Amino acid sequence: MHRNKLSHIYLSLFAVYLLLLLPWTESALRYKPDFTLLVLIFWLIRAPRLCNIGTAWFIGLLVDLATGGIFGQHAWAYTVTAFFTMVYQKRLILFNRFHQFIYVFILLIIAQIVLLILKTFSGVPFPGMVYFMPSVIGVLLWSISLLFKLHTDGRPGDI
């Protein structure tokens, strides 16, 4: 009944993970959305039984490994985001495009805020509202991907 295969999920997550390892310049980093989290949210909404909070945690750990920051910060941020995704998952697939847009934006912001809180503890000053640019760009990419028929709700043929 589920056409979403586990291999699809892990392959797509692996692909965006490679994106993380690319040699980004510093200025690009400031606007680069969190691709891994976007794909994660997509699968959390679409296939909650295959991709759950545990998956989010594990992917977060891998992201921490690649970014070289505090071990566990992304893991926690993704866990919290995944929780808020799961809580409204049933409703999210019924949301219209605009509501979903808003909610995904909130999810991306949540992840960034969790990271910011952890950073603040280690004494990094708040960089200003520009800090949230990646979320804005991320949610724009989300809506563009919806135009290309990547639907989070299983269409009749999908589930």
Place this chain on the structure above:
Amino acid sequence: MRGSSYNIRQSATPSFFTKGPSAFARLILFSVLSLALIATDTRLQYLNIIRHQLEAYLHPLTLMVNAPMELYRQADDYLTSHNRLLSENEALKKHLLKANAGEQAMTSLKVENRNFRNLFNLKAKLEHQSFLAEILHATSDQLTRKIVVNRGASHGVHVGGAAVDAKGIVGQVTRVYAQTSVVTLITDSSLQIPIMVERNGLRAIAFGNGRDNVLEIPYLPSNVDINIGDRLATSGLDGVYPAGITVGVVQKISVARGSSFVSILCAPVGGVDYHKQVLIVNPADNTISAEEKEVSVSNKEQSHLGAPKKEPNHLSAAGKLKPADFSGDVGVVNAPQ
């Protein structure tokens, strides 16, 4: 709470039945795990070995992903025009000539210096080991200023080494893996460098503040002898950075109303955005990097002590503080802000 209420409803319809613990339980479980990891990583350093091992597995993947970019760069190098190469060659030859002349003078000076040091029974200056490393990429984290270079523990890089480019200090090695190491740039808010004003030998500490191309020098009294355009070099007092490498140029000096400290902003001269190679200079002695903090603190005190000669004039002009008050003014400074 909401998650559990959903589960109850779902259990009525078997096709939507979810196995396993509720979302809230999972949140708690994985949050605790993450927080434990964060605490271990930041405070206890048990994880470093495991982490280095995992990073080593990740390294081939990074190389693979970077391969297309590398290929493009090599192709670009290969296809550079004849004219450009010729002019570059010409410029480099001139540069080499100058450098050679400089080096000869330097050699004789070194010999002279060593002789003098022997004469006065001074300890020989620390010799630093250095490697040329290529910048692989910046770490993908907005709030930290770090780069990854392609020299690691297997090449002999140690934590605490300085990263230097042709113009000046770029950063410090903060994490070493087998094949790569992470360099924290001097603009990162976690990094401080003991510096010296080249013009008058005034010592202070420069702090990164996490923003682009800005270094701060806090805690200097407002009458300090420092001008816009002054060049700052490493003082070498910490034993980590070799002495005399340019760090930055003073750009802005301002005194906040009611503050007895001056806020000095400098622009670092070394920039990682412009080139692909840096020189990694190992600390002269490995044990020193651990003591760096202590040295920095004593440094800070010295920079305070360096200035008080001129204080009386200034303070009587400002009419706010008596010279005697100056040493204990930390509370006064923060009050008006």
